[in-house]
Amino acid sequence: MDDTAREPRRDVKLKTQSVNLHYGDFHALGDITFDIPSCAITAIIGPSGCGKSTLLRIFNRMNDLIPGCRVEGGVFLNGSDIYDKDADVVALRQKVGMVFQKPNIFPMSVYDNLIIGPRHHGVKSKQALAEIAERSLTLVALWDEVKDSLHKPGLGLAVGQQQRLCIARALAVEPEVILFDESCSALDPESTMKIEELMLDLAQKYTIIIVTHNMEQAARISDMAAFMMIDGQKVGRLHEYSPTSDMFISPKDKLTEDYITGRFG
Amino acid sequence: MKINPRVSEKIAKGLIWSAALSVLAVLVGIIIFILAKGLPIINWSFLTEIPRNMGRSGGVASPIVGTLFVAAVAVVLAVPFGIGTAFYLAEYTRENAVTRIIRFSAESLAGIPSIVYGLFGFIFFVIYLDLGWSVLSGGLTLAFMILPTVIRTSEEAIRAVPDTYREVSFSLGGTKWQTIRKAVFPSAIQGITNGVILGLGRCVAETAAVILTAGTALRMPASIFSPTRTMAIHFFILAREGISMDNAYGTAALLIILIFFINVVANALVNRFVAKGR
């Protein structure tokens, strides 16, 4: 494992090295090796059940919560192994935020939803929390819409607003990477468009990884595309990883082509 | 013979409705009967005087205090242990020998008739630990009696909290404890409170387990070491020994009002402090 010692390339934010993941006896991910560039959008695509969410959740170690789940190989954030024995999971999750499929707002006020993360990390002062709330809401272009209803229930917002609130909530802990697991699949086209614009915006400063079933979305917003596929043993593998424009214009092989043109999946 | 599904649907609906309605009618009937007999007895002196002449005259001030005192001791003891156990079972362990033993014990304890708790409390607290007939003996006994209820309802409430809440909290860098406090507990509190209210209601209404442990003393309890008599025991004795049916009804009506009041107050507290934003 001399990778830890080697200076990572400047533009690589996350890197996996021969990652294998098992859920108990089930081999879910096989030999995944790829580099994720910093300040760009990387899309993970592939048919249902090929392990996209599993791969995504490796980056913030959410798989730790699943009994019997084992990860082998190396996963590096800024060059250091996040699965190292001494790695701090809490600090990792502060750096690598996540937005889920459904907008999962807590049954609390907009404001209380926003400050959960900062509170976890010990921010106490009312003033500081209020500033964080305003800053993160501004980032997701929600401030003007909700500034007068900060103390009303978050669940009272429209679904699209709720999802933007979830993004703001993830931004409130000042992450470096944000993972989106099919975060637009529950939204109408207009809200989806707003979120896509937002992602493009955020990619100036943050490293973004999305899982999506929507090929147009991947083509529209992502810089890199990772196409996953299961092999004969149902093991999820990275079939092709290339710049999105390359993949969509000249896919490596027939399988990738068939998938991105919607012939299966 | 084949019944038309639309007809059988109507019949089933009718039967189910009438079952529910008759249960409701009986319940409401009982409550109205007791309130009708009891409410006219209740007045200021009934509430503020201690019983005189075995309860034939005077009021029920000391049984009211005794009831609240014993129930408070029970709840104060049972709630932290019950909720702690529930969180242990639901959040900190997977199914193993220990959780199975805890769950089996709790379920067995829940099925035991209250008189058995009374007997246990009498032998263990009153005699062996020499606490005598007292608020403390009664409260301890009731704490054991309601513990399974508190554990089970709390565990159910905790398990009913969607996993997505935990995921969100963890994904924001929360620790287990922060996740439990900030994400799980606020959502489970309603169900936990319901369990506690259920337990409190059982304490307030219990007779068999307290008569053997708290005693039947009529004076005002001075401390947790004093013997006392709860309202339920008071009207049980008034009615069974034919001392005063009127005062028995009066006490029973008060007990119903008290239980109603506990429910309203507890729900209001939950809404005020925890469930805001819902």
Ligand SMILES: Nc1ncnc2c1ncn2[C@@H]1O[C@H](COP(=O)(O)OP(=O)(O)OP(=O)(O)O)[C@@H](O)[C@H]1O
């Ligand atoms: N907690 C788990 N325990 C066991 N197996 C799991 C678990 N989670 C996922 N799997 C299995 O791992 C494989 C990959 O699942 P994953 O959810 O990562 O797929 P996905 O590509 O995200 O699918 P989808 O597009 O439907 O979201 C599937 O076969 C799934 O059944």
Ligand SMILES: [Mg+2]
């Ligand atoms: Mg998925």
